[in-house]
Amino acid sequence: MVIDMQTFYDVQQLLKKFGLIIYFKDELNTIEMMNQELKDLHRSGLISNEEFMQARLILNQRKMGKL
Secondary structure, three states: OOOOOOOHHHHHHHHHOOOOOOOOOOHHHHHHHHHHHHHHHHHOOOOOHHHHHHHHHHHHHHHHHHO
């Protein structure tokens, strides 16, 4: 199932489908943990390459905006 992701919220919703709700006071820590969970989901074959790459792109863009 491929999800059309465009926003940080969309990535959060993808993770939520797997029971993952990630929040830290520091948003950069939140982004880093979300990236780690995405890697694990992808490695386990639970999300497609396209979902993984799109989600990582969105998170990296968000991270660059915070630096």
